[in-house]
Amino acid sequence: MPTIVELLASRGNYDEEIEKFIQDMPKIELHVHLDGSFDPEILYRHLQDNHKNDYECLPVNSVLPWDQSLWPVRQLVKDCESMVQFHSICTCRGKRSLQEMIKCFEIFTPLVRGNLQLIEDLAYDFVRRQAEQRVVYTEARYSPHLLAAGASLTGNDPVDARPVVDAVTQGLRRGSTDFGIVVNQILCCICWRPDWADDVVELASKRRDDFPCAVVAVDIAAGEEHFDAANFQHLHEPHLRAMKKAQRLNVNITMHAGEVAGGENVLAAIRQYGATRIGHGYRAVDNSEVMKELKDKNIHIETCPTSSRETGGWDFKNGTKDWTKHPCLSMIENGLSVSFNSDDPAVFNTSLSWQYRTVIAKMKAKKEILLAATKAGIDAAFCSEEEKQTYRNIIVEFEKGNSPTVGNVIFRDRVIDNRLIPGESM
DSSP states (O other): OOOOHHHTTTTTTOOOHHHHHHHHHHHEEEEEEEETTHHHHHHHHHHHHHHHTTOTTSSEEEEEETTOEEEEEHHHHHTTTHHHHHHHHOOOOOOOOOHHHHHHHHHHHHHHHHHHHHHHHHHHHHHHHHHHHHHHEEEEEOOHOOOOOOOSSSSSSOOOOOHHHHHHHHHHHHHHHHHEEEEEEEEEEETOGGGGHHHHHHHHHHHOOOOOOOOEEEEEEEEEEEGGGTTTTHHHHHHHHHHHHHTTTOOEEEEEESSOOTTTHHHHHHHOOOOOOOOHHHHHHGGGHHHHHHHHHOOOOOOOOHHHHHOOSSSOOOGOOOOGOOHHHHHTTTTEEHHHHHHHHTTTTTHHHHHIIIIISSSOHHHHHHHHHHHHHHHHSSOOOOHHHHHHHHHHHTTOOOOOOOSSSSSOOOHHHHOOSGGOOO
């Protein structure tokens, strides 16, 4: 099996020195979904240990909210004869669809839903995963309601998300203590569940001072239909009302926008919903008004290279993929604040380090772009100025040629460990 360097060397500007730079570099991650990071090996082991001959924990079918079609979850999982097969149905590589990504979540979240000990263990493992990548500071986002007992993407049955936040917080705190890094939380509303939106803001407001591993912001995930007041009024009004409440309560807001819909959603996120950071935002580059507002207001863009390709967020011109024309490069060239993130590393079978490799090997960018993006991420982080200065100092030491201690585990890339897909697809 070829090494990482051998996989990327054909692109002409990747070698052992660059790989060492990426592995050693202290990293910041602002856009990573906790539930999109659940290790499939842990999930499959849990399934085998607890439900091997009983799949009642899984729904026979999941109702997909965008068209009410049925997704045969239980049969798909029962047909898996190995962890590799299970992993394959929990990933969406090569499908270029946000909806295909959401369907992956419908495979594995029922295994976790309401199981507080498993949720805590997965949160703990998430911190280990970040430490393995030398991520010094992380803001992990997730929907506590979607992981609560009795939850689903459709319907309107009430759920209690507070035990989920407690379990996640406990796992993150144990992990932060054991692995020596900082992880805070962002709570996500779910586009298709407007009935949860107000409670998400209430939870975030009450938990924002609960350090370590406090809730530092809210978001709206799983689609942009809620921006469309004309066609999705039932989604729009509750979410907008919740974000107005977040603004009154001084709860930070970051928002998925301009990923698979137009740049006008980015403007709405900023002007109406009060977002000070944008998740993805790739469609903004096609609209000069949006780009100007992003720059003038110093709105930070959380870009996710692999994700942008897999969800269709990056709209290839003429159907031809050319990484050197990725929207994030246009954003950087136009003076926008941009960071690189992994989004859902388990679902996309990728890692934060692979995002950095993509920037260097495929986008043909210089190492200085990675450093600048990391510094931009620090500036945009939802943490205190004192903490930000600590992270800036770590980067300064790294630039001097020193190797600051980040966490207390050796570097590990779980994508490379699994080697489930060709290097070109990483």
